[in-house]
Amino acid sequence: MVAILEIGAFITSLLAAPLADAKGRRFTVRLGAAVFSIGGAVQTFTRGYRSMCIGRIISGFGVGMLSMIVPIYQSEISPAEHRGRLACIEFTGNIVGYASSIWIDYFCSFITSDLSWRIPLFIQCLGGVILAAGTFVIPESPRFLIDTDQDDEGLRVIADFHDGNMDDPITRSEFTEIKEAILADRAVGDRSYRALFRRYKGRVFLAMSSQAFAQMNGINIVSYYAPLVFEQAGFVGRDAILMTGWNSLFYMASSVVPQASDFAEWSGWGL
Incomplete structure (x- = not known):
């Protein structure tokens, strides 16, 4: 029951990158969060071992997508000189979530009914819903926008990351760097x-x-x-x-x- 989640995560970790290239980073994060929440809901309202395993593997599909695409999105919106540091902070956030889940489990263990395990399983759904809702607020990755020939929108997103000035030399330099990298990738094919x-x-x-x-x-x-x-x-x-x-x-x-x-x-x- 515990280990089967990794099977789903392994499958979608291989599929997330092509999906992100085709549909965008935000869409992939949104889909991964939605799938994870659906899997959590199946686990929360499970009536037996089989449905619990199904819920676990569905959640694994979401975990695989998110584990692959979130670091990609973060690296693509981060300044190069701070990329490693922000990745470390992101992983620390993951561990904070893990630690929180353990302590939620501990406090719920004092509940005498089956809510003692249904509540923790339901809380994971809330995290997925919040993440999915956040994708309607965050910007798309500028690299994806430029890669799909949406150069003006990509430039605007880069400018928003700085001072909002699209003619700023730093903004233009970052745009040019991304564009040249994309053209180099296209040359390979x-x-x-x-x-x-x-x-x-x-x-x-x-x-x-x-x-x-x-x-x-x-x-x-x-x-x-x-x-x-x-x-x-x-x-x-x-x-x-x-x-x-x-x-x-x-x-x-x-x-x-x-x-x-x-x-x-x-x-x-x-x-």
Whole structure:
């Protein structure tokens, strides 16, 4: 029931990039959030094991799309000099959400009815709905707009990220940089995964291996199955959830350390 979510996430993580190139980043985020909310609703109102697994895999479809497209969108709207820092902040936000979910589980464990697990499952739907609603407010990625020959709109979005002046040298320089990169991609012609591996083999394997080994060190065991692990360590029932909550706080705090180091280097303070 827990692991099946990853199957759905794996499938849509491969499909999200082509969809984002065809329909846009905002649409892909909106669709991923909607699918995630639908999966959460199926889980919330489940009547048995089978429907729970169906809800989990539907939520996985949403998680896969969002895990792929949100970092892409963020990198495309971020200044190059702050892109890494903002990506770190985004991931810390993910961990804050994870920690919040654990503590919500803990407080709901004091409820004696089946609402003790239906309420946490329903709350995830609210997060998905809020994210989907936000896509009607945020701008489209300027790279997608320029890539689809909407140059004026792309320039306007870039200008909005700065001081709103479309003739500003920084705005024009960023627009030109994006346009030249897109024209270079078009000159190659092939945007398939095979071409990506062929052109940027070293970068792709570096990024993939860092992600893969980060998961293979056992973090998903801690994140997904921590209550069971703590029960096997001697913590019974609610105490196991409480220990998972404390673990999530250390998890969250440790994610701030690289950002603090990066900020100190950027500000000239040093560590």
